[in-house]
Amino acid sequence: MVFALAGFVAFSTGTSWGTMAILTPLSVTLSLDLDPSGGPGGAICLATTGSVLAGAIFGDHCSPISDTTVLSSRACGCDHLQHVRTQMPYALTVAVVCVVLGSIPAVLGVSPWICLIMGIVALTGIVRFVGKPDSDFESPTERL
Template structure:
């Protein structure tokens, strides 16, 4: 296949060796996946672009090829999560276009209403998930903390629909 013929993954591993730390890799992968998916409007395309590149890099920085290390697992999760974020927020994504059409709303208005929610979840994922995972905190500890963080964000920043609507007063 083309990826193995070009040896891009091997080149990236060689270029990042000694420069890129496994502690920051999941966060970097998350941000790159977000940008690619937002720019292209496709989570599946982002996954197929990044997975063959990220897994060898994560294996290279963790120094354990053939073993699923926490860095590899967190980097795979970062690709998937960033891809879904970018696809969800992208105005050229098929799912975003279909959602605005199905709801009968203005397309750009729909995109603008989705971004704050997605950014909130992305910030929680980065702060509570990918940064600690890169530092070696087990995922089984981070998942409940992430859920709790999202619940707290909703409790602190959320408003009841009746309070938010001007005509309800």
């Protein structure tokens, strides 16, 4: 829920830093109250903090009113909404992996290190087997 809330706030406001500033004190304090024995290093607190940060970055990356999105489309000289549409599949893929292999297992008590390894393996597999090479890209070996 924290990931979804952070993503929504960041998408709506266009700022990841503002989202982090708003949601971190609220959600981390709540997570400490939910698990007083775990403390700041407890699994619930770590998962909540990670969800705030990841959701804020996700929402900011997808937001058409984000300063980074506007500036990157202007710097490249491409249509702004086209830039937003082309970034969506990448951001959504990482968000799904983040929630499915990070947040949900953390709630179930899986070690954060195992979640991190599962996420790296999943994203590497997605890039390797689903990704397509850029036909305009010239590798350094082709230049030789």
